[in-house]
Amino acid sequence: MPQGHLSTRLRERTTRVISAPPSFASRFASISARRSPFCMGCDPSPETLESWGLEAGPAGLAQFVDIVLEAAEGAVGIVKPQVAFFEAFGPAGIAELARLITGMQASGILVIADAKRGDIGSSMEAYARAWIGEGGFGADAVTANAYLGAGTLAPLLSRAASCGAGVFTVVRSSNPEGAALQDARQGDVAVADALAGALTEQNAALAAGEPVGPAGAVIGATLGAAASGTVARLPASLFLVPGIGAQGAGFGDLEGIFGEALPRVIPTSSRAVLAAGPRIADLKAALADHVGAAMALRG
């Protein structure tokens, strides 16, 4: 191989290594220490819009976005818009979702797009471009479903690793209907545990020497200590943990499920926070309560 070609390749490789963006795990660790690991759910359901005195249509949605942007600024480090509630308003809803994502990021807030994507590998590549990295919505992390097989997550995970994003795959969901499927046997382990093992393998391949990789897991706060065996199979994952508040779980349930993994937990709650709106001061007060409760878990 000609010398010039070799040095060009070396330079390209070095540039890639030097310019690798910080991982989602390191960005979470930083925001968690500076603000809190708590994640504010942004679910503009018709019920929430109406209870805030807003029209359950695109104009009301735009006002909702204005309010949550102002309430979140300086009060919380992570938000999770539930994409379904934006999609429900069609193109106008998608535009508001994009506005929420860029507005939150402009305030230094990490955005987890709760889109729960899952498909065959070629379509997952398109979902990866849609949600993380440049060119699409550019969220900091996205949620995924693995019902088409753990291997279909690969395009999403490799893009996440290269652009410093995270992927949270549903492993054990917070809803009561989830257990029948997630506890079904795959060989001699539960489907959820087999998926946890596959995510851990992906983290070993993609974490680039960091202790926590891009393959995170969704584990419901409602599940109790029965979920801790699954947690143990995910030693290099962050955990996105819904179910606090309206679904009946509390911050006090998290230690029994996560134990020593608590520093990797991102507790999230939507309705319990949004019920305080629409006044900004009331929302900030509800956020302060949740942020404080999540900080107390860090010890």
Ligand SMILES: O=c1ccn([C@@H]2O[C@H](COP(=O)(O)O)[C@@H](O)[C@H]2O)c(=O)[nH]1
């Ligand atoms: O297992 C899961 C996975 C995702 N979710 C989502 O989290 C929020 C929970 O909202 P609350 O109002 O705090 O109950 C919502 O967007 C769900 O789609 C979940 O609840 N459970």
